[in-house]
Amino acid sequence: MPHYQYDNSPYPIRSGLTAAYQGYWSALARPGSWFSGSERVAIAAEVRNAVNCPLCAERKEALSPYAVKGEHLGGPVLDARVIDAVHRVITDQSRITQAFIDDNAANGLSEEHYVELVGIAVVVFSIDEFNRALGLPLEPLPEPEAGEPECYRPAQAERGTGFVAMIPADGATGREADLWKDRTANVLRALTLVPNAVREWMAVGNEQYLSMKGMTQFGSFEGRALNRMQIELVAGRVSSYNECFY
Amino acid sequence: MLSLSADITESDVNLQMINGDESATGGDVDHAAALMKFAEAVASRDEAALAGARKELLDEAGAEVLVDAAAVAGNFQRMVRIADATGIPLDESSAAVSYGVVNELDLRRFSSARNTPPGGLKRKLMSLIARPMAKRMFKKMAK
Numbered sequence: 001m002p003h004y005q006y007d008n009s010p011y012p013i014r015s016g017l018t019a020a021y022q023g024y025w026s027a028l029a030r031p032g033s034w035f036s037g038s039e040r041v042a043i044a045a046e047v048r049n050a051v052n053c054p055l056c057a058e059r060k061e062a063l064s065p066y067a068v069k070g071e072h073l074g075g076p077v078l079d080a081r082v083i084d085a086v087h088r089v090i091t092d093q094s095r096i097t098q099a100f101i102d103d104n105a106a107n108g109l110s111e112e113h114y115v116e117l118v119g120i121a122v123v124v125f126s127i128d129e130f131n132r133a134l135g136l137p138l139e140p141l142p143e144p145e146a147g148e149p150e151c152y153r154p155a156q157a158e159r160g161t162g163f164v165a166m167i168p169a170d171g172a173t174g175r176e177a178d179l180w181k182d183r184t185a186n187v188l189r190a191l192t193l194v195p196n197a198v199r200e201w202m203a204v205g206n207e208q209y210l211s212m213k214g215m216t217q218f219g220s221f222e223g224r225a226l227n228r229m230q231i232e233l234v235a236g237r238v239s240s241y242n243e244c245f246y
Numbered sequence: 247m248l249s250l251s252a253d254i255t256e257s258d259v260n261l262q263m264i265n266g267d268e269s270a271t272g273g274d275v276d277h278a279a280a281l282m283k284f285a286e287a288v289a290s291r292d293e294a295a296l297a298g299a300r301k302e303l304l305d306e307a308g309a310e311v312l313v314d315a316a317a318v319a320g321n322f323q324r325m326v327r328i329a330d331a332t333g334i335p336l337d338e339s340s341a342a343v344s345y346g347v348v349n350e351l352d353l354r355r356f357s358s359a360r361n362t363p364p365g366g367l368k369r370k371l372m373s374l375i376a377r378p379m380a381k382r383m384f385k386k387m388a389k
Contacts, residue, residue, distance in 0.1 A: 011309040017317060051291070093330040094357050118331045126324035133288045133316035135300060162361070163333035186334040187325065201324065208321035216387040218254045225310035226318065229257060229275045232248035234285040234318040236264040241289035243356040244326035245336065 003139055011134060014223065020207040021127050021139070024200060028124070029142035033152050033194045034116045037144035042077035043086055043117050044124040044141050049073045050090040057091075065095055081109045082117060089121045094243055098163045111164050112153055112193055119197025123204055130208065157193050167192035180212075209235070249347050253381050265351055277307045281315055288319040335362040338369075343380045345373030 004021040006013045028044060031037050050056055053073040059065045065088070074083040081104055088096055105111050128138050156171040166189040172179045176195050180188055191197040206214075209231070210221070220227045226234070252259035252274070262270035263282055271278035280303040287296040304312045328334075336344070341362060348354060354364070 011304075011313050013313060014317075017313075089327050089331045093327045096331050096333070098333060115332075118328065122324040122327045122331075125327065126320040128320075129288060129323045130316050130320035133284075133296070133300070133319050134313065135297065161334060163331075166332075185337050185340070187329055190328050190332040190334050201328070205321055205324070208317040208324075216384060218251050218384060224314055225308070226314045227276075228251045229248060229255065229259065230277065230281055230311075231314075231318050232251050233263055233275055233278060233281050234315050235322045236248050237282050237285035238289045238319050238322040239326055240265040240351075241286055242323070242326040243358060244322075244329060245353055245356045245359040245362060 003142060006136075009134070009136055014207070016207040016223070017130075020204045021130075024123055024127065024204055025139065025142045027196075027200055028120065030145050031147040031149045032116055032120075033196055034110070034113045034149050035120075036149055037147060038077060039082075040116075040120055041141050041144045042075055043082070043120045045075050046078065046083055046086040047090055047121050047124045047128065048138065049075065049083075050087040053087055053091065056087050060092055065092055079108070081107060082113070085109060085114060085117055086121050089118055090125055096163070101163045115164055115191050115193040116197055119191050119194060119201060123201050126201075126204060126208065152195075153193065154195060161186060162190060164190075165193050166190060167195075250343070250377075250380065250384070253377075254384055261347060261350055277303065277311065280306045281311075284312075284315055285319050288316070289323065329361075330358050333361045338365075338372075339376065339380075341365055342369055342372035342376035345369055346377070 002022060003025040004018050006018060028040055029037050030040075032040050035043065049072070055068065055070040055072050058070070059068045062068045072080075072083050072087050074080070085104060088100070101111065101114055104114060131138055154167055154171075154176055156173065156176070157165040157167050159165050167176055167179070169184050169189070172181075172184070176192070179192065179195060179198055188198065191201070210217075214221060218228045248259060248264065249261055251257070257274035259273050259275060260266075260270040263275070263278060268279050268282070271282060275281070280299070283295075284299040284303045287299040300312065303315060345365075353359060
């Protein structure tokens with residue numbers, strides 16, 4: 001049975017949202033750029049473990065995340081460093097530092113793997129949060145597909161912005177020509193070390209929030225119940241609670 | 247973006263809605279108090295508060311508004327994590343446009359502000375022209 005049918009939802013879910021979520025669940029199950037399908041689905045499972053993880057809860061209250069030692073509530077598939085990174089992204093993202101990423105890279109969790117896991121974690125979390133916000137049960141995770149990751153790193157990626165290498169503003173060329181036209185922003189560039197991670201979050205973001213074209217509009221939107229000011233009120237309040245400066 | 251949206255549509259908005267209390271919700275944003283409570287309840291993961299906020303928004307604004315608000319909230323639960331997990335700074339043009347809002351809402355108190363240097367006098371001067379330029383540009387693009 002296809003995922004995200006919302007047959008038992010008491011609320012009408014826009015078809016664009018269900019299509020985006022179904023598309024993402026299919027992509028999640030397939031081998032990615034650096035992780036296999038089973039590892040990608042296991043990362044999604046860790047997103048769900050993270051929100052119930054006693055170690056994460058204890059660390060969140062500590063002055064430093066390194067002050068509390070222990071084991072995460074995690075599954076059997078992934079290395080402990082991958083599990084830790086997923087849990088940090090979900091429960092304590094504002095205290096992630098360059099040193100955390102460099103230490104992981106020096107111990108086997110490469111920058112490319114880190115970027116892909118961030119991409120998976122944040123999209124799964126955003127979809128789960130949508131369901132939770134509506135009081136709906138979380139969707140069962142997809143069955144992973146067999147195959148090997150592509151191990152593709154865009155040649156034009158470079159360091160200099162943020163903690164990880166990114167495609168520069170003038171680097172949306174070749175295989176990456178679809179990522180943006182004319183202008184971009186750091187948040188669009190953030191996960192470009194794994195271009196598919198950007199494509200995947202943008203496909204979901206276009207429906208949950210606005211498309212790139214929609215972002216230049218400031219009134220009402222066809223097929224949407226919120227106008228731009230209402231959208232930005234919700235966006236701003238969630239961001240503020242999360243202490244998001246960006 | 248709330249501030250810019252209000253500017254462009256010439257609407258009355260109190261920016262303290264972003265991190266203040268319900269007293270800031272007068273003005274031109276329909277269902278502002280219910281949307282504010284719902285957004286905060288999602289982000290705080292307080293399930294009891296969320297159940298109440300969900301019912302209030304549903305009763306006051308309807309199911310379509312509730313679904314769209316849940317989608318936007320989910321989206322921004324993602325975006326903050328992309329920004330913080332990769333340590334990106336605010337783009338220079340955005341930093342200039344949002345200079346006044348950053349000060350008004352005291353956003354530099356957030357730990358993730360460390361990824362964006364304060365910018366100094368140059369950014370302050372840029373902010374004087376950046377905001378009117380952005381407003382003009384978005385108005386032109388909207389046509």
